[in-house]
Amino acid sequence: MVIITETKKFQAFYTKSTPIVDYMIGKLSLKKSDRIFEPCGGDGVFVESILSENYEAYIDICEINSLSVTILNQKFSNYPNVTIRESDTLLDVELVFSRRYEKIIANPPYGAWQDYEKRKTLKKLYPDLYVKESYVLFLYRCIELLKEDGILTFIVPDTFLNLHSHNGIRKHILTQTQILELVLFPSGFFPNVNFGYANLAIITLRKKNNVSDCYNNSFNVFYNFSTVEQLTNLNESNINQCVLSQKDILENSDSAFFVTENMDVLQAINKSRLRIEDIANCVTGFYSGDDKQFLHAIDANTKNSKKYKGVIPEMICCDYKNRTDILDGIDGKQCFIPIVKGGNIRYLKPEIWFMNWSKEAVQHYKTNKKARFQNSKYYFKYGIGVPMISASNITASLIENKLFDQSIVGIFPKDEKFIHYLLAFFNSSTCNKLIRTINPSANNPANYIKKIPLRIPDEQTLKQITIMTRNIVSQVKKLGYYDKEEESKIQNMIQELYGF
Numbered sequence: 131m132v133i134i135t136e137t138k139k140f141q142a143f144y145t146k147s148t149p150i151v152d153y154m155i156g157k158l159s160l161k162k163s164d165r166i167f168e169p170c171g172g173d174g175v176f177v178e179s180i181l182s183e184n185y186e187a188y189i190d191i192c193e194i195n196s197l198s199v200t201i202l203n204q205k206f207s208n209y210p211n212v213t214i215r216e217s218d219t220l221l222d223v224e225l226v227f228s229r230r231y232e233k234i235i236a237n238p239p240y241g242a243w244q245d246y247e248k249r250k251t252l253k254k255l256y257p258d259l260y261v262k263e264s265y266v267l268f269l270y271r272c273i274e275l276l277k278e279d280g281i282l283t284f285i286v287p288d289t290f291l292n293l294h295s296h297n298g299i300r301k302h303i304l305t306q307t308q309i310l311e312l313v314l315f316p317s318g319f320f321p322n323v324n325f326g327y328a329n330l331a332i333i334t335l336r337k338k339n340n341v342s343d344c345y346n347n348s349f350n351v352f353y354n355f356s357t358v359e360q361l362t363n364l365n366e367s368n369i370n371q372c373v374l375s376q377k378d379i380l381e382n383s384d385s386a387f388f389v390t391e392n393m394d395v396l397q398a399i400n401k402s403r404l405r406i407e408d409i410a411n412c413v414t415g416f417y418s419g420d421d422k423q424f425l426h427a428i429d430a431n432t433k434n435s436k437k438y439k440g441v442i443p444e445m446i447c448c449d450y451k452n453r454t455d456i457l458d459g460i461d462g463k464q465c466f467i468p469i470v471k472g473g474n475i476r477y478l479k480p481e482i483w484f485m486n487w488s489k490e491a492v493q494h495y496k497t498n499k500k501a502r503f504q505n506s507k508y509y510f511k512y513g514i515g516v517p518m519i520s521a522s523n524i525t526a527s528l529i530e531n532k533l534f535d536q537s538i539v540g541i542f543p544k545d546e547k548f549i550h551y552l553l554a555f556f557n558s559s560t561c562n563k564l565i566r567t568i569n570p571s572a573n574n575p576a577n578y579i580k581k582i583p584l585r586i587p588d589e590q591t592l593k594q595i596t597i598m599t600r601n602i603v604s605q606v607k608k609l610g611y612y613d614k615e616e617e618s619k620i621q622n623m624i625q626e627l628y629g630f
């Protein structure tokens with residue numbers, strides 16, 4: 131049985147950060163006559179701040195959790211101008227038929243738990259949205275609740291800017307509103323929150339019923355903050371800034387927001403005729419279903435190997451590459467084969483992890499519900515592995531006819547002559563700029579890797595990069611390290627090709 135705490139269920143993470151609250155309230159440009167809506171009140175941080183500026187402000191609050199409603203009543207029941215409603219903002223029908231607001235401010239729940247019945251109802255109400263992500267639903271509903279020219283400011287994860295699943299909310303924002311400003315910063319700026327999968331965004335927008343008003347709008351994006359206090363002074367020199375046009379975003383593939391001040395990067399992403407998927411297959415790798423049982427480490431010094439058994443050297447199979455029936459498993463004692471796992475190591479990873487590949491084990495992988503015997507035609511092929519999660523920069527290493535696990539995207543060029551060029555490219559800062567603009571989170575799933583724009587050098591340069599990258603791989607094999615100057619030379623050649 132899954133036990134969900136109240137905090138998790140309602141995603142009750144309150145905005146206890148003065149710079150964030152001040153920035154958001156500032157963005158509302160409040161007027162005395164404004165009717166304001168707070169769709170998920172919590173303990174009333176935003177309401178308190180608004181009332182401290184104007185104790186007569188008209189504010190309607192919705193809150194689903196009765197404990198929070200009690201707190202809100204204690205704080206605000208003396209204000210005749212504040213209305214508190216215990217209800218579900220996403221389903222409350224009366225809300226939609228009652229009034230429209232001049233201003234809306236919120237820190238909605240992110241990924242709040244919805245039971246299956248509610249999910250079904252939400253799917254009917256919001257057919258174009260990814261209903262598992264609650265903040266997107268709040269954003270949509272609140273845009274609907276704004277008056278023409280009404281302003282909304284929301285603090286949310288930045289995943290709505292790029293993920294395929296949020297195409298629906300992007301189109302809604304881009305055609306129903308004018309974005310006034312977007313700020314992007316690490317989730318760690320928010321007290322007691324630090325989710326690895328995304329950063330936070332504060333989006334401020336104005337409702338517009340006329341689509342061409344929306345198309346013709348451009349707005350500033352501020353990013354690369356060092357401290358949360360910088361939110362109160364966006365002119366500080368080390369904050370990056372770029373201007374995006376809604377028309378351009380709508381024309382981008384997937385209507386994704388590509389945040390970069392580098393026009394060459396943007397051009398490459400939008401205009402490139404060739405992408406990685408045109409010359410290579412990009413696939414996710416294998417999972418045993420129970421790594422504790424089947425995965426063994428070379429020895430106890432292997433990083434993160436505490437939970438795993440050590441492989442017995444006599445049980446390692448050395449000729450697995452020559453076996454045509456390898457996908458059926460190996461008979462006999464020598465049935466452990468090397469597997470390439472995640473971890474950001476460039477060019478070539480040491481052989482430190484081994485998978486049980488006995489006939490019985492393989493039968494288990496093919497039939498067990500938890501196991502993923504996916505994309506098996508790429509197992510034991512010569513390719514490149516890019517870890518699904520990269521700490522800072524994207525990295526790549528060779529998969530030399532080995533098995534690769536699901537924390538890796540395997541890249542298999544249709545023509546082998548591109549292998550070393552791609553290996554160099556995926557380790558370059560050029561590629562890093564492209565992938566982080568296409569998807570700013572630390573994740574590199576196959577679907578995004580496929581979309582990276584590709585430029586192929588002339589034959590001579592291709593040969594030169596291939597030879598130099600081969601040298602680096604040989605150095606790693608022989609010495610365990612490689613010549614960084616040689617690497618910079620390759621990177622410069624790739625930079626010249628792309629212009630960044």
Ligand SMILES: C[S@@+](CC[C@H](N)C(=O)[O-])C[C@H]1O[C@@H](n2cnc3c(N)ncnc32)[C@H](O)[C@@H]1O
Nearest residue numbers: 140143144145170171172193194195218219237
């Ligand atoms: C992330 S907290 C933010 C609270 C407050 N706005 C703040 O910034 O501190 C989200 C709040 O939304 C409430 N909530 C969650 N789902 C809701 C729903 N469907 N309708 C109304 N409120 C909801 C939670 O109980 C929680 O208090």
